[in-house]
Amino acid sequence: MDAKKIIIIPTTHWDREWYVPFNEFRAYLVLMMDKLIEILKTDKDFTNFTLDGQVIALEDYLEVKSEKEDIIKKLIQEKRLSIGPFYNLPDEFLVSGESLIRNLLLGHILGRKYGRVMKAGYIPDTFGHIAQLPQIFSGFEIPSALFMRGFGNELEENNLNMEFLWNAPGNSASVLGIHLIRGYSSAASLNTTSKNSRYNLAIGQLKRAIRKLERYIGSNVVILNNGSDHLFPQPEVSEIVKQWNEEYTDKQMEINDVEYYINEVLSTNSKLNSYEGEFRGGKYHPLLSGVFSARMWIKQKNTKIEYLYEKYTEPLSTITWILDKYNNFEYPSAYIWTGLKWLMKNHPHDSICGCSIDEVHEDMITRFKWAEEIGNEILTNSLIYLSKLININEKEKDKSALIIFNPLPWDRTDITYFDIIIPKEYDLNKFVSQIRLTDYQNNDIEYQIYKIKEIPRYWQEGNTTIRISFIGSIPACGYKIYYVYLKNTPTKFIKDTNSFKMNKTSLE
Numbered sequence: 001m002d003a004k005k006i007i008i009i010p011t012t013h014w015d016r017e018w019y020v021p022f023n024e025f026r027a028y029l030v031l032m033m034d035k036l037i038e039i040l041k042t043d044k045d046f047t048n049f050t051l052d053g054q055v056i057a058l059e060d061y062l063e064v065k066s067e068k069e070d071i072i073k074k075l076i077q078e079k080r081l082s083i084g085p086f087y088n089l090p091d092e093f094l095v096s097g098e099s100l101i102r103n104l105l106l107g108h109i110l111g112r113k114y115g116r117v118m119k120a121g122y123i124p125d126t127f128g129h130i131a132q133l134p135q136i137f138s139g140f141e142i143p144s145a146l147f148m149r150g151f152g153n154e155l156e157e158n159n160l161n162m163e164f165l166w167n168a169p170g171n172s173a174s175v176l177g178i179h180l181i182r183g184y185s186s187a188a189s190l191n192t193t194s195k196n197s198r199y200n201l202a203i204g205q206l207k208r209a210i211r212k213l214e215r216y217i218g219s220n221v222v223i224l225n226n227g228s229d230h231l232f233p234q235p236e237v238s239e240i241v242k243q244w245n246e247e248y249t250d251k252q253m254e255i256n257d258v259e260y261y262i263n264e265v266l267s268t269n270s271k272l273n274s275y276e277g278e279f280r281g282g283k284y285h286p287l288l289s290g291v292f293s294a295r296m297w298i299k300q301k302n303t304k305i306e307y308l309y310e311k312y313t314e315p316l317s318t319i320t321w322i323l324d325k326y327n328n329f330e331y332p333s334a335y336i337w338t339g340l341k342w343l344m345k346n347h348p349h350d351s352i353c354g355c356s357i358d359e360v361h362e363d364m365i366t367r368f369k370w371a372e373e374i375g376n377e378i379l380t381n382s383l384i385y386l387s388k389l390i391n392i393n394e395k396e397k398d399k400s401a402l403i404i405f406n407p408l409p410w411d412r413t414d415i416t417y418f419d420i421i422i423p424k425e426y427d428l429n430k431f432v433s434q435i436r437l438t439d440y441q442n443n444d445i446e447y448q449i450y451k452i453k454e455i456p457r458y459w460q461e462g463n464t465t466i467r468i469s470f471i472g473s474i475p476a477c478g479y480k481i482y483y484v485y486l487k488n489t490p491t492k493f494i495k496d497t498n499s500f501k502m503n504k505t506s507l508e
Contacts, residue, residue: 003210004220006253007261010237011050011227013124013184014057016088017360018350025230026060032232033061037071040080045238047255049081050227053122055110056088056345077115082257084111084118085142090347092130093292094299096306103344104140106337120258121145121175124184124225127288127349131278134166138173144262146178146223149288152281155179158273161218163265165274176262177275178223181216181284182209185228192236199240206244210251219270223261288355295354295361301368302352305343308375309336315407317378319477320386329385332378339374342367392481393440399485402437406474416472417450420484421457422464428452433490437470440481445470 014029016022039046051057062069075081087106090099111117121137121144123129128150137145145166154160166177180186186209191201206224213222226237237255244253280287314336321331346364350356383405392401406412422431432452437445447470455465474480 001214001217001220003214003217003222003251005264006206006210006222006224006251007256007264008187008206008224008226008237008241008253009050009258009261010046010048010233010255011184011225012052012231012233013227013229014052014054015229015350016056016060016345016348017363018356020357021359021363022060026064028230029057029061030064032230033058033065033068036081036233037068037075039233039235040075041071043235043238045242045255046233046235047080047238048257048260049233050118050122050257051081051083052089053084053118053120053124053258054086054088055083055107055114058083058114059110073115079116079257082116082118082259083114084108085121085140086123087341087344088348089123089126090344091349091352092126092133093128094352095302095347096310097132097136098310099306099344099347100136101139102340103347104136104142106341106344108140118257118259119143120262122258123147124180125149125349127291127353129279131169131276133168134175134177135168135173137175138168142175143266144176144178144258146180146258146262147279148180148184149285150279150281151179151181151285152279152283154275154277154279154281155181155284158275160273160275162213162216163218163270164272167274167276169276171276174274176266176272178262178265179216179284180223180225182212183285184225186213187224187226188228188231190226190234190237190240192234192240194236199236199243202236202240203244203247206240206253218272219265219268221261221264221268223258288353291349291353291355298346298352298354298361298364302343302346305368305372305375308372308379309340309343312407313339313375313379313382316386316405317382319407320382320389323386323389325389329382332381335374335378339371339378342374343371346371390479390481396483399483402482402484403479404472404474404482405479406476408476410476411473412476413471413473415469417467417469418484420466420468422462422466424462426462428464430490431486432466434486434488435468436485436487437468438483440483442483445482 017025036049076083084107085104087103090103092100108117119142121142125148129147133145162179162181164177165174167174187206190205193201209224210222241253241255317332321329346352346367351364354361387403390403402418404416422428432449437447439445447468449466450469451467453465454463456463
């Protein structure tokens with residue numbers, strides 16, 4: 001289809017860390033942003049720059065040059081600088097659905113703080129896309145998804161154009177999908193050599209790029225990306241566009257952002273075919289699926305910390321806040337976001353995919369550590385406060401109450417562990433033999449001495465810790481109280497005997 005309108009998007013694709021660590025890239029980011037601000041301040045015809053669909057690059061810049069915040073806000077509010085909707089651009093298959101939602105939520109929170117969120121699902125370089133993405137985008141009132149990687153034979157098998165309707169499973173939601181079939185750099189690095197003030201070489205590049213895209217469009221609007229990995233803005237673009245419009249009056253070109261392009265496509269009411277499902281192909285651009293198993297420790301650590309926040313830290317903080325009849329518990333929202341931000345800084349594809357240099361992934365260890373420390377501290381403080389709200393039987397005040405919580409919405413019967421520090425004045429064997437564990441009805445609970453460990457401590461109560469395990473049955477979103485104390489008569493333990501007998505050719 002012949003194009004009637006061309007939207008050129010001055011942009012950059014900013015991998016926060018990749019073949020050099022974050023702080024080396026940030027040095028270039030500061031230079032790039034300084035140059036961009038100067039261009040936008042001095043050239044009113046350079047009407048917009050899109051900051052790669054994310055907010056974190058702006059946050060990283062302002063950490064260095066906080067004095068630029070006012071001019072940044074002004075440019076965003078005037079729609080000269082477009083940020084978001086994501087906080088950063090995460091891999092979709094290696095993080096949880098909740099992490100994707102929190103990433104968008106944080107992108108919106110920070111975007112609104114600066115003045116405006118670009119409502120376009122711009123995810124140019126992510127390594128494939130989940131089927132539920134239209135559903136997630138719709139929840140944020142984002143009507144589109146623009147991406148490069150992931151197409152296999154879907155284009156031909158479903159008779160799709162580069163614009164298509166992407167339906168979530170069960171037709172629960174639908175967005176305008178845009179396959180950046182010529183990549184997210186379709187008009188990058190324009191040749192700015194001029195002759196007699198004419199940019200004929202750049203105009204020739206644009207003409208060839210448009211011709212290639214016209215083979216795939218289903219509307220009469222073409223998108224051109226004037227940018228690529230870590231490229232700086234080209235100040236000549238506004239003059240190049242002006243000269244284009246003088247020469248090609250039937251194909252008018254303008255500088256704008258991705259949200260504007262999406263609205264222009266939707267306004268054509270073009271009849272587009274639909275597709276439902278994920279995108280895991282590599283026909284047009286490599287998917288790089290080998291990264292899904294690279295540096296597995298990264299994936300394991302990330303999942304562990306996601307579970308910490310999603311299953312324990314936030315649910316139990318929320319339960320504590322709801323049950324606090326004294327209104328003394330302040331919900332730790334800001335601290336939760338602090339921890340989640342450290343976690344999400346490890347979610348971009350070059351980070352969590354494990355495909356960067358060693359220094360990058362060494363930096364990730366610290367972020368994981370901080371996210372985990374914060375999550376555990378919030379959880380501990382919430383449990384301590386929640387425990388104080390529980391009435392302990394006065395008759396049992398000479399015993400140590402053990403409160404087991406279940407944050408999940410179903411009953412659980414599972415192995416439970418707790419630790420006891422043995423005071424120095426006690427004999428280890430005698431102390432262990434006198435331990436008794438009961439439930440709130442004073443029924444004896446069988447337990448196992450799981451581990452005995454010497455842990456040197458700053459305080460002097462004792463260095464020996466014993467870990468005890470038992471089978472606990474805890475109600476849904478509830479708790480159960482057990483009691484631990486020392487009894488006068490020792491417990492007779494059943495020793496774990498090896499009941500297996502090895503023969504030369506068999507095991508009995």
